Amino acid sequence: MTQLLEVRDLKTYFPIRKGLLRRTAGQVKAVDGVSFTIAPGETLGLVGESGCGKSTVGRSILRLLPLTAGEVMLNGSRIDHLPPAGLRSMRRELQVIFQDPYSSLSPRLKVGAIIAEPLRNFGVASRDEIRGRVRDLITKVGLRPDAIDRYPHQFSGGQRQRIGIARALALNPKLIVCDEPVSALDVSVQAQVVNLLKDLQAELGLSYLFIAHDMAVVEHVSHRIAVMYLGKIVEIGERRQILAEPLHPYTQALLSAVPVPNPKLQRRRIVLKGDVPSPANPPAGCRFHTRCPYTFDRCRVEEPRLDEVRPGRSAACHLASASGTQLTT
Amino acid sequence: MAIETAAAPIRVTPPMVRRRLWRRHPTILAGAVILAVMVLAALLAPWLGTIDPTQLSPIRRLRPPSETYWFGTDLLGRDVYSRTLYGGRISLFVGFTVATLALAAGLFLGLVTGFIRPVDGILMRIMDGLMAIPAILLAIALVALTQASVQNVIIAITIAEIPRVTRLVRSVVLTLREQPFVEAAYATGTRLPVILVRHILPNTLAPLIVQGTYICAAAIIAESILSFIGAGTPPTVPTWGNIIAEGRSYFQVAPHIIFFPALFLSLTVLGVNLLGDGLRDLLDPRLASRH
Numbered sequence: 001m002t003q004l005l006e007v008r009d010l011k012t013y014f015p016i017r018k019g020l021l022r023r024t025a026g027q028v029k030a031v032d033g034v035s036f037t038i039a040p041g042e043t044l045g046l047v048g049e050s051g052c053g054k055s056t057v058g059r060s061i062l063r064l065l066p067l068t069a070g071e072v073m074l075n076g077s078r079i080d081h082l083p084p085a086g087l088r089s090m091r092r093e094l095q096v097i098f099q100d101p102y103s104s105l106s107p108r109l110k111v112g113a114i115i116a117e118p119l120r121n122f123g124v125a126s127r128d129e130i131r132g133r134v135r136d137l138i139t140k141v142g143l144r145p146d147a148i149d150r151y152p153h154q155f156s157g158g159q160r161q162r163i164g165i166a167r168a169l170a171l172n173p174k175l176i177v178c179d180e181p182v183s184a185l186d187v188s189v190q191a192q193v194v195n196l197l198k199d200l201q202a203e204l205g206l207s208y209l210f211i212a213h214d215m216a217v218v219e220h221v222s223h224r225i226a227v228m229y230l231g232k233i234v235e236i237g238e239r240r241q242i243l244a245e246p247l248h249p250y251t252q253a254l255l256s257a258v259p260v261p262n263p264k265l266q267r268r269r270i271v272l273k274g275d276v277p278s279p280a281n282p283p284a285g286c287r288f289h290t291r292c293p294y295t296f297d298r299c300r301v302e303e304p305r306l307d308e309v310r311p312g313r314s315a316a317c318h319l320a321s322a323s324g325t326q327l328t329t
Numbered sequence: 330m331a332i333e334t335a336a337a338p339i340r341v342t343p344p345m346v347r348r349r350l351w352r353r354h355p356t357i358l359a360g361a362v363i364l365a366v367m368v369l370a371a372l373l374a375p376w377l378g379t380i381d382p383t384q385l386s387p388i389r390r391l392r393p394p395s396e397t398y399w400f401g402t403d404l405l406g407r408d409v410y411s412r413t414l415y416g417g418r419i420s421l422f423v424g425f426t427v428a429t430l431a432l433a434a435g436l437f438l439g440l441v442t443g444f445i446r447p448v449d450g451i452l453m454r455i456m457d458g459l460m461a462i463p464a465i466l467l468a469i470a471l472v473a474l475t476q477a478s479v480q481n482v483i484i485a486i487t488i489a490e491i492p493r494v495t496r497l498v499r500s501v502v503l504t505l506r507e508q509p510f511v512e513a514a515y516a517t518g519t520r521l522p523v524i525l526v527r528h529i530l531p532n533t534l535a536p537l538i539v540q541g542t543y544i545c546a547a548a549i550i551a552e553s554i555l556s557f558i559g560a561g562t563p564p565t566v567p568t569w570g571n572i573i574a575e576g577r578s579y580f581q582v583a584p585h586i587i588f589f590p591a592l593f594l595s596l597t598v599l600g601v602n603l604l605g606d607g608l609r610d611l612l613d614p615r616l617a618s619r620h
Contacts, residue, residue, distance in 0.1 A: 064512055064515060088520075092518070098509045103510060109528075117519060117527075121517060167513070
């Protein structure tokens with residue numbers, strides 16, 4: 001199966017500048033060697049806690065940030081070092097939905113103009129055609145057609161996120177990076193927006209890179225899940241496998257934190273100790289060893305590789321790759 | 330951040346909005362009225378019963394205000410009323426022109442420094458240097474370098490005001506360029522010039538308009554100061570500063586020569602500042618919510 005998006009060893013570092021001459025004193029390794037693929041029509045859920053670099057992955061792929069190293073292939077052609085002209089045409093295939101529906105819409109433009117902007121940028125249609133297309137998009141995301149002549153501040157958070165989705169859909173992209181699209185919304189509205197995204201995927205054959213920190217939302221939308229910790233993917237695989245049998249201790253801890261709506265169920269909650277180490281100075285060996293409940297000597301010196309431990313299933317843990325057996329908790 | 334207007338079930342008609350505006354922001358009304366009177370007086374000077382403001386009449390020198398000479402006459406027998414009205418033309422013209430030019434230049438420089446990092450470092454150090462010198466001293470130096478004329482006075486005051494506008498625009502642009510809606514515009518393939526015009530510019534206008542009124546007031550005062558110390562418009566041209574400067578030596582025998590142009594000057598600056606304060610309250614949603 002050909003992949004729609006292929007990311008190989010992506011690295012995005014931010015320089016730490018110091019002093020009067022702003023010399024580079026160090027680097028924050030926000031994303032440090034991330035690889036994954038997304039197939040057409042597939043949703044890859046990217047989860048991890050705040051500051052682990054999941055949003056940076058999305059923004060690097062979109063080239064909203066300059067990437068330090070690595071390859072990004074869209075439809076088999078590299079897009080990681082495109083010149084501005086090529087970058088612009090790439091944007092027709094690759095779109096984005098932002099986290100904050102309040103600040104991601106220009107406050108002084110009408111909704112119609114916001115959704116029409118990508119169409120006008122690429123001159124794909126005449127004025128009347130654009131208006132018709134905008135109307136279609138607005139109804140497609142479940143808003144009333146009269147929204148076209150209103151301003152963003154006249155809408156609620158959920159409605160604004162629908163406007164953002166309509167803008168992302170305008171150019172008929174193949175892949176949409178959803179950067180925490182529902183984490184700023186009320187829980188009741190989250191479900192509506194997530195279901196809208198799923199419906200659109202079924203209708204249009206879209207692929208999503210779905211970035212979130214809420215395991216429950218990711219479980220609901222994803223076909224595959226990638227778990228990130230401190231700039232690296234620690235585990236990636238089919239949703240069902242990951243949920244049923246998490247191999248990496250960090251994934252286990254994340255899953256144990258998801259609430260289950262059954263008061264009688266007694267579960268052991270894995271509570272991680274300490275904080276995420278600084279990405280400017282990540283720990284030696286396995287990055288998770290400072291907080292891992294199973295740390296042994298090897299973890300402190302040798303960094304585990306993200307190896308395929310089962311078909312379609314990779315985990316970066318010495319315990320998982322050495323024996324291939326699952327950890328007992 | 331959005332300006333949340335209360336959902337009004339009643340249809341709001343334009344006259345209602347206007348009435349509400351005046352009640353909420355009486356300073357705008359007061360400032361606008363004062364300024365309008367001054368502008369009209371200056372524009373309609375030839376039709377307001379004035380005589381030639383440069384006509385000499387040595388017999389009738391230093392007359393106090395009377396029916397024929399409403400504001401009295403100066404040491405050369407010229408009508409102070411006519412001279413004050415005509416002087417307003419220069420003052421207001423300088424004020425509006427400086428405000429327009431300084432805003433345009435500052436807007437351009439602010440957009441450039443906000444978006445092009447290497448230029449920012451160099452240009453802002455120049456601006457810091459300019460700001461370190463008091464505006465009026467800078468203007469005096471610039472006029473001294475050239476000939477005294479209205480045009481040179483305008484250029485001098487404009488150069489002195491540009492750094493302030495540039496700083497303002499730059500700070501607004503720096504916050505705007507990090508906003509997700511600007512990133513969203515990039516992500517949908519919008520080119521930089523279009524982003525500047527469509528997404529950045531409209532959001533800088535509100536603070537710019539307010540700043541413009543302050544610059545206008547400052548420029549009117551600066552022009553008067555320059556005229557007063559003899560570094561501004563040539564003494565042949567009636568301006569408020571020139572009239573006050575000429576009347577200075579006769580202050581004790583004929584205070585009316587200074588009083589009327591000074592009154593007009595003060596009222597105009599007051600009007601412009603009231604308008605600016607009112608607009609600031611109106612355009613700043615955080616302050617507006619207090620009303």
